[in-house]
Amino acid sequence: MTLALAVDISLALLVLAVAGWIIAVRDTFGAVIGFVAYGLLLALVWIRLAAPDVALTEAAIGGGLTGALLIGAAARLRGTEAAARAEYPGALTRMLAAILAVTVTAALAIGVLALPDPAPTLAPAATASLAMTGVGNPVTAVLLAFRAMDTLLEAIVVLLALLGVWSLAPDRAWGGCPGPRRLVDPDGVLAYLARLLPPIGIIVGLYIFWIGADLPGGKFQGATILAAMWLLVIWAGLADTPPISRTWLRILLVIGPLVFIAIGFAGAITAGAVLAYPEGYAKPLIVAIEIALMPTLVLTLALLVAGAPQRMPLQ
């Protein structure tokens, strides 16, 4: 048995064990911690499968952002945890859930085992057309040229999710600041970290965003890091979340998709099709779209974690 195979097998077993732990553990907080570990382990699996772009996204979104959202939810549920445990689903419900899960797994297993080998793939076609897009990373070419429509609409999906979170606000707090007011402890560890980490985090985030054009990386991963830095400063009490009625905030939230759509329709005139780029200008236009998407994504991701507006700003 080679070392690589041993690593793969132990990684697979570990993923399964953590997945089992998430289901078995009754404490919400414990399950959430398990989920974050699960996301990071999956990122390792993607690296072993030679998909670094997916690995970065899984670590940033699957482990980091979703983890932060779930930790926030678990913290809020702490008070009612005991009451909720009394409503723990009965044996019948759990049995049905198990049957459903096993059926879906079986259907997937049948499908995956029956897949042709080598699997048909569009990767060679994507690489062959890469030169026409001017970018070096085929994943970026798929996301912003071949399937640009999907990326545009996904940016709107995230925005709709934010509207969904905002819709939970009490009517009197509409237009106010998301999340509770944080108390400042200027000598606390959090405040210290919030002064130390952001300069480094901002550089790393921007680097990952910029390198995405040619190497694994990109706007979603970079935006997650920048959002985390902003949230750190907010949680340390060094800054407050902006009131959601601010016009500058609304503009930054929609600027990404709007610039994307504008450049897309300009393509109908300059390049013969919506979301096409005129020859020679593909790369600058793709970079322009990504730059415009950055504030949208950073703000949306951070505000998703910050939660629904719940108080008016201090005058």
Next chain:
Amino acid sequence: MPHSLSTPDVTTPGGLLLVLAVLVPFVGMLAGMVLGGRGTRRVALAILVAGLAIAIAIADALVRSGAAVVYLLGGWAPPLGVALRADGLAVVMLLAVAVVIGGIGAYARADFGTPPGVREARAPLLFWLLLLAVWGSLNLVFVSGDLFTLYVALELLTFAGVPLVSLGGSPETLRSALRYLLYALFGSVLYLLGAVLLYGAYGTLDILLLATRVHPEPVAWAAAALMTVGLLAKTALFPLHLWLPPAHAGAPAAASAVLSGLVIKGSWFLAVRLWLDVFAGVVTVPSAQTLAALGAAAILVGNIVALRQARLKLLIAYSTVAQIGYLFLMFPLAAGLAAAQLDDAAAVNGGLLQAISHATAKAAMFMAAGLVYTTLGHDRIADLRGVARALPMTLVAFALGGASLIGLPPSGGFLAKWLLVSAAITTAQWWWALVMLVGGLLTSAYVFIVVVRALAPAPEGWTPKASVPCYQQAAVLALALGSFLLGMAVFCPVDVAGIGRAVVPGIGSP
């Protein structure tokens, strides 16, 4: 094959209109977010008019050319790129949704205005933004030719639909919204798993290319089963309907009209698209019969539970559970017609008409219930006295919508059921005709009860709690009339729904 592949996939005249149909509502949503407050409603109402014009222009392009309208996004042809395609089925749905959204928008103008003295309020802002988002997502469901883009469309539809349930903001509505979210996400995940399997097996996500490549084999069956179950959960077909009635209980009337009339039709349309165009040679006749059996159970259970409701709004919600059942009777009928080498247009058009007549009738009935609630301050069916005097137009609209649900001529529901029953008799599947008859009888019972109660004279000295604007009543009546007169579509000189669709190989025939 469902479509002729002899001609290469190219952008056709009018193709750009498909991009506009999808993106204009979203541009309206983004602009509405920046403007906020009263500006949002103004933008939304302007987009309602523009969107209807776009839908009409697409229908014109389709009928003129007699072939599907196609647009290659970015100029990239599938399988690498994504194509938007609108055949007759898609265009008919585009038009119907544009009309219903217009009716709901006109009605909601009164309910979702920003109150005076405030710059912006929560529910009005969100309603208009979500209405536009629902519209853009539905248009994408109808015209997308790519299974992953369709997944994005389903996600958009979920995130636009769920907050509509809890616009009221009470704890019960949050609970129903969360339940809906879980069902919808469960459905999305199953759909996505199926799409991934198809890409793994056949190397493309394009619907036309897949149709030429899929074979009846385990991976295709697994994908078809996963995707179908996922879409059934989103469509609320019995027994996956449990999220639907509570979602309507506390939602504003206009939001209920959007959810019940339109949102569930998106996932239903996608199921039809998959079964007719992608999996036509993969799915078997017994599986089509199973879908219809679930539909039959939905018709019986939904109607019986509707009869037992004490609240008007919940009665209409359970009636939706039943009406969804009719939408799934078309699958074995289309299969039966195709197996007998006959044109399956009767079954397909029957299903399509059922979807449209239900969308218009149900939107009208939910909005009528909303007006009743405003006028009486409650919607208890036992105590509807005075409605006929206070809201004559609304009661007529409710009765017309009910007539369409029952299937009285010349309503759209009548033509739909006529086509489905005749297809059932042609293919010797008389039991589905029987189910439709019983369903019609049960429906007529509860429509009759409501109308009779509402006709009862008001007690001495009774005055309405609040008066409703006349244009709200007119919007409700217009939608109900549309549904009632939809049966006239039988006189349409061209079979619009059939344009761009050649004869489909039958379900179960390899």
